[in-house]
Amino acid sequence: MSTALQIKNVSHKFGEFKALKNVSIKIDSGDFTVLLGLNGAGKTTLYSLITRLYNNNSGSIKIHNFDVREKSSDALKNIGVVFQQPTLDLDLSVEENLHYHSSLHGLSFGDAKERIEEEIQRIDLIEKLKNKVRSLSGGQRRRVEIARSLLHKPKLLLLDEPTVGLDIGSRQMILKHVKSLCKRGDLAVLWATHLIDEIDKGEKVVIIHKGEIVESGDVIKIVKKTKQKNIRDAFNKLVGVKV
Amino acid sequence: MKPIIYLRCFKGIVLREALRFFHQKERFFSALVRPLVWLGIFAAGFRSVLGVAIIPPYETYIPYEVYIAPGLIAMIQLFNGMQSSLSMVYDREMGSMKTMLVSPIPRWFLLISKLLAGVFVSILQVYAFLIIASFWEIIPPIAGYFTILPALIFTGLMLGSLGMFLSSAIKQLENFAGVMNFVIFPMFFASSALYPLWKIEETSEWLYYVCFYNPFTYAVESIRFSLYSQFNFEYTAGIVIFTVIFLILSILGYDPARGSLQKKGGS
Numbered sequence A: 001m002s003t004a005l006q007i008k009n010v011s012h013k014f015g016e017f018k019a020l021k022n023v024s025i026k027i028d029s030g031d032f033t034v035l036l037g038l039n040g041a042g043k044t045t046l047y048s049l050i051t052r053l054y055n056n057n058s059g060s061i062k063i064h065n066f067d068v069r070e071k072s073s074d075a076l077k078n079i080g081v082v083f084q085q086p087t088l089d090l091d092l093s094v095e096e097n098l099h100y101h102s103s104l105h106g107l108s109f110g111d112a113k114e115r116i117e118e119e120i121q122r123i124d125l126i127e128k129l130k131n132k133v134r135s136l137s138g139g140q141r142r143r144v145e146i147a148r149s150l151l152h153k154p155k156l157l158l159l160d161e162p163t164v165g166l167d168i169g170s171r172q173m174i175l176k177h178v179k180s181l182c183k184r185g186d187l188a189v190l191w192a193t194h195l196i197d198e199i200d201k202g203e204k205v206v207i208i209h210k211g212e213i214v215e216s217g218d219v220i221k222i223v224k225k226t227k228q229k230n231i232r233d234a235f236n237k238l239v240g241v242k243v
Numbered sequence B: 001m002k003p004i005i006y007l008r009c010f011k012g013i014v015l016r017e018a019l020r021f022f023h024q025k026e027r028f029f030s031a032l033v034r035p036l037v038w039l040g041i042f043a044a045g046f047r048s049v050l051g052v053a054i055i056p057p058y059e060t061y062i063p064y065e066v067y068i069a070p071g072l073i074a075m076i077q078l079f080n081g082m083q084s085s086l087s088m089v090y091d092r093e094m095g096s097m098k099t100m101l102v103s104p105i106p107r108w109f110l111l112i113s114k115l116l117a118g119v120f121v122s123i124l125q126v127y128a129f130l131i132i133a134s135f136w137e138i139i140p141p142i143a144g145y146f147t148i149l150p151a152l153i154f155t156g157l158m159l160g161s162l163g164m165f166l167s168s169a170i171k172q173l174e175n176f177a178g179v180m181n182f183v184i185f186p187m188f189f190a191s192s193a194l195y196p197l198w199k200i201e202e203t204s205e206w207l208y209y210v211c212f213y214n215p216f217t218y219a220v221e222s223i224r225f226s227l228y229s230q231f232n233f234e235y236t237a238g239i240v241i242f243t244v245i246f247l248i249l250s251i252l253g254y255d256p257a258r259g260s261l262q263k264k265g266g267s
C-alpha cells in the first residue's frame, strides 16, 4: 500500500503563538481518516500548510512522495480540497463553477464536461447543473464542492469541517458519500471535524489538541489503550475534558 | 507542464471574470454611469472656467469635455483595477481565492491571468463609455478607436497590478475603504485627468511634481495620445516600468514563502 500523505515534524507559529507543534501524520491510500479536534486545535492551519496556502518552514509534507515545498505543482495536482468556508461563486451556475475549476487544473473542455457529468451524477444533482449556486441549499452547495474537488481525480481528498452548519439529513448523506468514495479506489480522505459522532468503529482517527497530535490510529485500538468504553470517552480523556 | 494547460487555465479565468461581470448588472451600470456623471458635472462646471489651449496631441482648441474624456477612461480602468483587487481581498476572505491558489499551475501565472481577465473587462467598459460619449460629441478620429486598444491593455495592466499589489498587502476588507480614499481620489485629482500639467505648474510647483510622477498621469496621457493615434514613448515606458514594479511586488506578496501572505500565514 502506498502512502498518500506523509507529514513529518511540522510546526507552525503565528507570531509567538504555536498553532502546530511537531505534527507527524501518515495516511495510506484508500484510507478514510478523521482528523478530530476541538475548535482552535489547528486543523485548518494544518490544511493550509498541506495545500501550500501557508509555507511550512519546518519538517516536511509529502503527497505521494512529492514534497509540497519542492514539488508543489506535482503535489497540488494530487490534492482535492473542500475548504471550511464556502468557496463557490454564488452568481455563477453549478456548471460554470465546475468548468472554472476544471480549467484551473488544465482539463480540456471535453474532458471537463465528461468529468462534471460523472461527478454531478454521483452527488445526484444533475437537474441543478444550470442553476445559480445561490439557489441551492447549504447541503447541496457542499455536495457540489465535493464533486468539484474530485474533478481532476486527486489521490488525496482534504475536507475541512464539511458538515458544519448542515442539517442532520445532509450531514449523513455527505458523510456516507465521502466514505463510499474511499471504498471504490485508492483515494485517501482526511476528514477534519470536531464532531465525534462522525466517527465509526472501524475507522482511523488522528486526534489533535492545542496543535499537538495526542493520539492516532484505529479507533478500536485507541479506545482500548485509553481503557474507555467508546471513542467519545477516549477523546475526552485524551484532551482532558471533564464530563 | 504543457503550454495547452496554461492556455486552458487562462481561458477559464478570463471566462469566469467575464461571466461574473455580466451577471452583476449593477457593477456594469455603475461602471458606466460614474464617468458619465463626472462628465456631466465637470464638463458643465469647468468648461467656462478652464480654457484649454492647444497642446499635443490636439491640433485645435478643444471643448473641455473632450479634454477630460481620456482621464475618465483611465478612471474606468482605475476603478476596475481597484474593484477586482477588492474582489480578491473579498475572495480571499471568502475563500474563492484559495481555490485558485491551490491549483497546480504556478502562482505567478494564475495572478497574471487574473490580472489580464480584469483588463479585458475594463476594456469592454471603456468601449461602452466611448459609444455613449459619442452622443456627447466626444468623437476622436475613427482610427483612434483602434489605436486606443494597445494603450488600454498597458494602462489596464498597470492599474490592475497596482490593485493586485494593494490586495496582497491589505489584510482585511475594512481597510479597503481607506485605500479607496487614499489611493483612488488622490491619484485621480493629482493627475492630468482634469487639467493639463502646465496649468498645474502655474499654480503650484510641488503639486506639479506630484502630478508629474503620478502613475495615473502616465495612464491618462497614454490614452490621450493613443486616442489620436499618436505614440508617446516616455509615457509608455513609464507605464511599463510601473507595471513591472507593481507586478513583482504583488507576485512576491502572494508567494507563500515570502510577502504578506506569509505575515498573515505565520511561520
Ligand SMILES: Nc1ncnc2c1ncn2[C@@H]1O[C@H](COP(=O)(O)OP(=O)(O)O)[C@@H](O)[C@H]1O
Binding pocket: A014, A017, A019, A037, A038, A039, A040, A041, A042, A043, A044, A045, A046, B264, B265, B266
Ligand atoms: N492567521 C492567523 N493568525 C493568528 N492566529 C491564527 C491564525 N489562524 C489561526 N490562528 C490560531 O491558531 C489556532 C488554530 O486555528 P485553526 O487552525 O483555525 O483551528 P481549527 O481549524 O482546528 O479550529 C487558533 O488558536 C487560532 O486562533
Ligand SMILES: [Mg+2]
Binding pocket: A040, A043, A044, A045, A084, A160, A161
Ligand atoms: Mg478550522
